[in-house]
Amino acid sequence: MAGPPLLYTPPAITTTNVLYGLGLVFTAPQGTALPSDQNLGVGSSWTGGGWSYVGATDAGVTLTYTPSVVDISVEEQPTPVAKIVDKATAELSFNFSEETLTNINLSYGAAGTIAVTAPGAGQPGKSVLTLSLNFPTLACAVVGKNQLGFARVLSIPGIMSSGTVATSYRRAANQRLYPATFGAVCPFTSIQWIDLTAIATS
Numbered sequence: 001m002a003g004p005p006l007l008y009t010p011p012a013i014t015t016t017n018v019l020y021g022l023g024l025v026f027t028a029p030q031g032t033a034l035p036s037d038q039n040l041g042v043g044s045s046w047t048g049g050g051w052s053y054v055g056a057t058d059a060g061v062t063l064t065y066t067p068s069v070v071d072i073s074v075e076e077q078p079t080p081v082a083k084i085v086d087k088a089t090a091e092l093s094f095n096f097s098e099e100t101l102t103n104i105n106l107s108y109g110a111a112g113t114i115a116v117t118a119p120g121a122g123q124p125g126k127s128v129l130t131l132s133l134n135f136p137t138l139a140c141a142v143v144g145k146n147q148l149g150f151a152r153v154l155s156i157p158g159i160m161s162s163g164t165v166a167t168s169y170r171r172a173a174n175q176r177l178y179p180a181t182f183g184a185v186c187p188f189t190s191i192q193w194i195d196l197t198a199i200a201t202s
Contacts (some may be wrong), residue, residue, distance in 0.1 A: 018146045023061045023144040023154075025094060026051040027106065030158055038200060041143070041151030051141070054103065058095035058177050061142055063154070065090050084129045090184040090191065092140060092156065093106050093163060095177040101129045107178035109135040109161035111166055150196035158186030 026148035028051040039045035047053055067088040096103040105112040110130070111132035119125035140159045146152040163181025172194060 004111045019145070019147060021145055023142040025054045025055065025057075025061050025092070026141045026143065027110075027159075028052065028139045028141075029131060031141050032139050034141065034153070034155060034194075036198065037194075040194065040196060041145075046141075046143070050100075054094070054096065054106070054180075055100075056097040058065075058097050058175075061092060061094040063090070063092055063142070085099050088188065090188070091162065091181055092142065092159065093179065093181040097144070097175055097177065097185075099176055099178065101127055104178055105129055105131070106161075107165050107180045109133070110138060111135045111161075140181070140182060142171070146195055146197075153192075153194040155192045155194060156184050156186065157190050158184060160185050 020088055026046050032050045034040065035042065035049055037047035043053070047193050065088065068086045070084045070086045072082040072084060073080050095131050096107055101114050105114065108131050111134045113132070115128045115130070117123065118127045137160055140156045141156040142153075152178075159182040161180060161181070162183035167176050167178055169176060172195050
C-alpha cells in the first residue's frame, strides 16, 4: 500500500539579503589609498582623501563581468570534461547627468586638461577642456550599503576608459547625458569586495 505523498518544504529564505539602492562611484589616481575601514561609509573621508565623486547619474552604475571560457574535450565524451577561464573582462559603466567639464573629461577618457582663465579687462573668465588620447589608469570604488546597513565597497585599483561616448543635443525634456565605460586593467586578484559586518569593539 502506497504511503502519503512526500511533501516538499523549501529552505527558508533571508529576505533582508535582498538588497537595492544606489552605488556611489568614486575615482582617484592609481595608487590612492582607500579610507580606513571605519570610514568606508563616510563620504567626506573619500573626497578628503584624494577621491572624486562622480555625482548624479541617469540610471545608476552597472558592473559587468565577462569570462572567456575554453572547453577541454576528449574524443571519448561528447561533452567537455572541463572548462578553463582563458581571460576575463570587468567593466563599470554609467551615464553622467551632471554636465561639468570634469565629468566630460572623465567620460572622454580622463586624459584631458582644463585650463582656467580668470576674468580681467576685456577678458571674460573661461575654462577650456583640451582632450587627449593618453588615457591614464585610475582607481575606482563603488560604495553601497549591505544588509546590515554598513558599507559594502567594490575596489578596482586599475581601470581605463574603454567605451563609446554619444551625447544628444536636442530640444527635449531630458538632460544631456555623457556615458562613461571603464574596463579593469589590473590583476583580478587585486579586485576586492570589502563588506563591513560590525562596529569596532573599542
